[in-house]
């Protein structure tokens with residue numbers, strides 16, 4: 001059994017994907033071109049924003065936004081404590097300080113009450129300048145973006161939606177990657193919309209930001225790439241990856257997003273009185289990058305993972321460590337007590353196989369092993 005079955009997906013779309021790659025090879029146009037342009041247009045339309053700018057990966061997508069906003073030393077950027085390392089890494093990479101904020105136990109997303117407290121505390125201490133918030137749409141579920149927008153407005157902060165896992169999610173019909181002043185996503189193969197290597201994108205409605213990022217991602221270009229008006233980087237999405245994504249985006253829209261939600265419902269029906277199942281708040285829709293359950297304690301979680309392994313069922317712990325316990329961030333001042341939920345989650349969560357190509361039989365098989373393990 002696969003944790004995320006990319007092989008079945010390829011088999012189903014083999015003809016379309018092979019042809020798309022072949023066409024790029026035949027044209028020998030490996031950077032930019034119509035595949036990238038078309039993908040950017042389709043992604044912007046799907047998400048409902050004015051601009052989509054593709055780039056090399058999700059981490060650089062976020063870095064490009066940090067560069068465009070001139071996030072720098074002595075700036076504070078508020079991020080959830082329970083997320084993938086990138087979300088904090090890109091802040092420290094700019095010399096700024098990530099301020100870790102606890103998450104909500106139910107949704108795994110940033111706790112907006114604690115977020116506001118952390119902002120007020122940072123202002124009071126006066127050592128750092130609050131500049132931005134990076135909410136993460138963890139496991140496919142959009143963060144509480146309307147409340148985050150209210151807070152950002154009140155304290156005059158920028159918002160970058162880290163939608164690396166969130167592409168396809170929505171709140172009352174408004175799509176993930178359309179919130180905040182800018183949003184980013186990742187096309188890493190295992191993400192909701194993945195390519196066959198690395199890839200990423202930035203979304204925004206701002207003309208100025210789009211223009212600036214388009215320059216920074218190509219060596220700070222002015223009128224062309226040999227006219228350089230600022231220091232930038234080289235961060236492009238390969239044409240081959242764009243061609244693959246154009247096929248995969250169609251599959252994603254036609255059935256994959258719906259299919260993971262069918263898997264979620266089946267899992268939930270089987271497991272609702274057995275373990276703590278994912279909570280999708282009223283009006284929210286998740287793209288289920290992960291289906292993550294909570295166990296009673298670390299012992300029960302580790303025991304279940306071992307049991308699943310006996311039956312050749314892969315499972316993952318996202319995340320083993322909260323951000324504030326990562327070695328790279330050990331110099332940053334924190335108060336353990338403010339980050340209790342996130343620390344506890346690291347001991348009790350377990351992510352089960354989840355992808356659009358799961359069969360009902362597989363879901364039953366996994367569920368029954370979990371039920372038997374918990375009841376014993």
Ligand SMILES: *Cc1c(COP(=O)(O)O)cnc(C)c1O
Nearest residue numbers: 057058059084086164165186188
């Ligand atoms: C995967 C991920 C990223 C980084 O994306 P890459 O394309 O791997 O660089 C950033 N944030 C979150 C929450 C992620 O899951």
